[in-house]
Amino acid sequence: MARTTGSDGEKTEAAVREAAVSLIARLGYEAMSMRQLAAEVGVQAAALYRYFPTKEDLLFTLMREHMEGLLNAWEAARPASADPVTRLAAYVENHIAFHIERRHATHVSNMELRSLSHERLTQILKMRTAYEKELRTILRDGAEAGAFEIDDTGLTAMALIQMMTGVIVWFRPGERLSLAEVTASYLSMTMRLVGATISHGTARPSGRAGDAVAL
Amino acid sequence: MARTTGSDGEKTEAAVREAAVSLIARLGYEAMSMRQLAAEVGVQAAALYRYFPTKEDLLFTLMREHMEGLLNAWEAARPASADPVTRLAAYVENHIAFHIERRHATHVSNMELRSLSHERLTQILKMRTAYEKELRTILRDGAEAGAFEIDDTGLTAMALIQMMTGVIVWFRPGERLSLAEVTASYLSMTMRLVGATISHGTARPSGRAGDAVAL
């Protein structure tokens, strides 16, 4: 046989991407075979090579677009305000919303870095560093303005990002906690962690707030 | 050829474990071949099967012993005191010390869970859950005693563990920060995050402390 009725390149490529993200997140990049991916899409393995020249190209494309999406989301969400507390809150809210929305893709981007070539790894890490730098800048500005009390800006940024990203490990939509509740809790924890002393306008979560922070 | 001069089963097995942890951490379980592992040990691939019946058995052994080590370390480090702040501090110190000391093994235990059979995965997760429960208990006790201010015990425990474990991603011994400095910073961040209000005896880190906590 050959071309099948109703076949459409764009649709197939989209299906491949979607299935790949899900399969790689579940099995891991090395454990997923091209034949497995093809079967998930409902196509023969050879057909995949019309859209991605190699398996690694497919992985890299998924990762690059994920990171670009993250940077774009922050670009769109970043507030005009110079108030560090507001900026930090926006960063936390955007980070959690984005990562919960794209749990599988985040998993792939965080776990499969070692399967990239050196050059492509560098490219992805550059984007990641740029994103983290945004947080460090907010923390430094806040510390200098006296709004935060922070030991070490770099260390605090890493701690916060790992804490927030970790949400994708245990959070399942529709379970005990809603996205809004989780976000509110993480916001509250973040503000305490950085010793925020200035309040901002976001609504309060379940009731308790910190001593040092009024949310 | 066959048995080589000076060959010793115990030494070979230890060398296999060590090399396996390092290789799996660097390449991933699926990407590491038994031949590669054998070459690292300086032996033929077939020799590995004298010590581990299958590749998955090897992985499972490494993981199980890592988790047992973690639980034992906490058992030994857990303070007799009932003071939640002291107990939380001990948990944080033990967690960071253990994970930095065994960065590679931690990486393996966190990243390669999906390569285990269902039954073995359950076994590892049971140990992990037991360890996390220790933290939840401390947090709940502290909250009930009024020593902590916590929104959600489970969520806070996950956030703390992910924050602390994340240290292995960026920490490199002998770089900018010492283990003691990192531990002190994480202790400080932890205490603020849980809204600790009671001080305890541990020495202060670099200078700044929180508003809510005096360390």
Added chain:
DNA sequence: GAATTAATTGAACGTTCGTTTTATTAGTGT
């Protein structure tokens, strides 16, 4: 409706994988 292009199949290629089998040598107990 013929020519062209797009999408896919089915079969095959060489390589590598985890694992098994058999043979051979080093060490150990007597």
Added chain:
DNA sequence: ACACTAATAAAACGAACGTTCAATTAATTC
């Protein structure tokens, strides 16, 4: 010195891997 066991090498197994190629059909263009 001799039997026995422990530790390995060497070779081979079938299966699965990523990828390529030629053939074939569906859709599109003119």
